[in-house]
Amino acid sequence: MRYLLLVIxxxxxxxxxxxxxxxxxxxxxxxxxxxxxxxxxxxNIHADSAAALARRMGNIGAEINxxxxxxxxxxxxxxxxKASTMLIxxxxxxxxxxxxxxxxxxxxxxxxxxxxxxxARISADYLRKGLKIAKELHADSTIADGYNxxxxxxxRANKLDSALACYELSLASNPPHLTIGRAYSLENIAGIYARxxxxxxxxxxxxxxxxxxxxxxxxxDLAMAYINIGETYDSLHRxxxxxxxxxxxxxxxxxxxxxxxxxxxxxxxxHLMERRGNYAKAxxxxxxxxxxxxxxxxxxxSKQLAEVNAKYQAEKKEQQIRDLAQRSTIxxxxxxxxxxxxxxxxxxxxxxxxxxxxxxxxxxxxxxxxLREEIARQQAITTREVLVAxxxxxxxxxxxxxxxxxxxLSATLLNLGGFFKSxxxxxxxxxxxxxxxxxxxxxxxxxxxxSHQMMPMALMRRGFAAAVGEMLxxxxxxxxxxxxxxxxxxxxxxxxxxxxxxxxIQECVNxxxxxxxxxxxxxxxxxxxxxxxxxxxxxxxxxxxxxSAAGLGLKNMQARLSLISATIDIDSAxxxxxxxxxxxxx
Numbered sequence: 001m002r003y004l005l006l007v008i009x010x011x012x013x014x015x016x017x018x019x020x021x022x023x024x025x026x027x028x029x030x031x032x033x034x035x036x037x038x039x040x041x042x043x044n045i046h047a048d049s050a051a052a053l054a055r056r057m058g059n060i061g062a063e064i065n066x067x068x069x070x071x072x073x074x075x076x077x078x079x080x081x082k083a084s085t086m087l088i089x090x091x092x093x094x095x096x097x098x099x100x101x102x103x104x105x106x107x108x109x110x111x112x113x114x115x116x117x118x119x120a121r122i123s124a125d126y127l128r129k130g131l132k133i134a135k136e137l138h139a140d141s142t143i144a145d146g147y148n149x150x151x152x153x154x155x156r157a158n159k160l161d162s163a164l165a166c167y168e169l170s171l172a173s174n175p176p177h178l179t180i181g182r183a184y185s186l187e188n189i190a191g192i193y194a195r196x197x198x199x200x201x202x203x204x205x206x207x208x209x210x211x212x213x214x215x216x217x218x219x220x221d222l223a224m225a226y227i228n229i230g231e232t233y234d235s236l237h238r239x240x241x242x243x244x245x246x247x248x249x250x251x252x253x254x255x256x257x258x259x260x261x262x263x264x265x266x267x268x269x270x271h272l273m274e275r276r277g278n279y280a281k282a283x284x285x286x287x288x289x290x291x292x293x294x295x296x297x298x299x300x301x302s303k304q305l306a307e308v309n310a311k312y313q314a315e316k317k318e319q320q321i322r323d324l325a326q327r328s329t330i331x332x333x334x335x336x337x338x339x340x341x342x343x344x345x346x347x348x349x350x351x352x353x354x355x356x357x358x359x360x361x362x363x364x365x366x367x368x369x370x371l372r373e374e375i376a377r378q379q380a381i382t383t384r385e386v387l388v389a390x391x392x393x394x395x396x397x398x399x400x401x402x403x404x405x406x407x408x409l410s411a412t413l414l415n416l417g418g419f420f421k422s423x424x425x426x427x428x429x430x431x432x433x434x435x436x437x438x439x440x441x442x443x444x445x446x447x448x449x450x451s452h453q454m455m456p457m458a459l460m461r462r463g464f465a466a467a468v469g470e471m472l473x474x475x476x477x478x479x480x481x482x483x484x485x486x487x488x489x490x491x492x493x494x495x496x497x498x499x500x501x502x503x504x505i506q507e508c509v510n511x512x513x514x515x516x517x518x519x520x521x522x523x524x525x526x527x528x529x530x531x532x533x534x535x536x537x538x539x540x541x542x543x544x545x546x547x548s549a550a551g552l553g554l555k556n557m558q559a560r561l562s563l564i565s566a567t568i569d570i571d572s573a574x575x576x577x578x579x580x581x582x583x584x585x586x
Contacts, residue, residue, distance in 0.1 A: 064102035104130040144173040183212040263292040488527035516540025534582040
């Protein structure tokens with residue numbers, strides 16, 4: 001009872017720890033995502049903690065997610081080498097586990113790093129690996145993302161047709177509800193048409209993308225769509241439409257505080273007015289461009305100062321986090337140490353019980369195996385003795401029939417001929433004499449056939465091949481065409497092998513005659529250094545070996561062949577004929 005309570009206590013403790021670990025991991029992963037979104041250097045600590053906990057819990061998806069965010073953060077902040085080392089190492093580790101969506105995005109990030117370092121081919125290879133996983137997992141949005149990234153690689157290499165094909169696949173892969181994803185694919189397609197100097201097709205896709213972005217309602221995406229459409233209208237020499245969309249882009253950029261785009265729109269409007277000859281408006285737009293551009297420069301300086309201060313504050317926060325993490329780690333270690341000691345005690349007890357049971361069970365299994373082996377050996381001995389006795393009795397009966405009754409019938413035929421001659425009886429003209437002579441002759445032939453079936457004289461006198469040939473020669477050639485081919489039978493076989501093979505072949509031939517309704521029968525006997533093979537093939541009606549496996553004839557053949565360590569294989573099917581292959585090893 002005490003051990004049962006200990007086991008229950010350990011299980012409850014482990015469940016509580018697992019739940020606490022799950023909660024802590026979820027918090028750490030959420031903190032990593034927040035650090036990434038806020039560009040906080042605290043991601044370095046939180047990502048390491050999340051990855052270490054996820055690895056200990058065996059949660060490869062969470063580990064990849066935390067490391068991927070961390071590496072992406074490092075990449076965006078110029079630490080390309082460190083990011084690439086982290087991602088590639090993580091990819092090698094993740095490849096040993098079942099594929100996940102996180103691994104697909106991991107490959108996409110590795111590809112992004114290689115692309116930035118001008119390794120376009122390697123980048124494309126990683127993108128294809130990520131796409132393959134996304135397709136296997138039927139992750140439509142991830143597939144679409146992969147095709148978009150691959151299209152960008154082709155576009156950078158000036159392979160515009162391949163890029164266009166990828167963007168179209170991305171559009172087809174995006175689910176209908178992912179409006180922003182579909183909009184990006186359409187804009188990429190528009191960009192290819194623009195580079196191909198097909199502005200009308202570019203505009204068609206841009207307007208369709210704008211419709212999707214209006215559904216999503218994200219203002220920064222709308223502003224970028226407006227400026228792109230305005231530039232396309234400019235290339236189509238539709239100045240009014242161009243100005244309309246560029247102004248909308250500038251107004252929206254000013255509303256959301258996107259000053260770079262606002263400044264660009266004023267500069268663009270200034271050039272449009274200059275082309276129209278409206279120099280006053282061109283100057284006014286240029287002044288607004290200079291004002292916004294100067295404010296961007298001042299904000300950049302202020303931002304640099306703020307970043308320096310934020311970095312200082314982040315370092316202080318990181319130190320506080322390290323101190324808290326260290327104290328939490330010490331508490332966790334104490335709790336785990338207690339549970340480990342308890343677990344070791346229970347494990348030792350259970351181990352002793354299991355080892356004792358296994359030792360007892362092993363002895364019991366060995367005894368059962370020895371008993372089965374002895375029973376099988378005794379059965380094999382009994383079977384061998386029965387078959388040997390059967391063959392011995394066959395030889396004795398065959399010899400008695402051939403040398404005893406056969407000689408009597410032969411003498412009877414001889415004396416009957418002398419009797420007919422002395423009485424001047426001609427069997428060819430006297431029906432009764434012919435019938436008597438025929439019955440005695442037929443009895444003699446039947447006896448001779450029976451004697452040969454039980455133990456052919458050819459097997460005893462001229463060997464195995466001659467006996468098989470004599471057996472096949474007795475078949476009716478008008479009913480079935482028989483061929484026999486022998487190779488390598490120069491030296492005689494052991495008497496036991498010859499007798500058993502002859503009986504098995506005899507059984508097979510009898511089955512063909514009785515059941516197969518075959519018109520051709522082929523027997524081939526080959527002997528080489530590996531052993532002796534017998535192949536028996538007919539073109540009869542065939543049968544299902546699985547339904548006939550329990551038949552008495554096949555069991556007898558297998559029992560006989562096992563005495564000489566031979567094997568038999570049967571290949572047949574209804575309407576397909578039958579092939580029997582027997583192999584006797586050397």
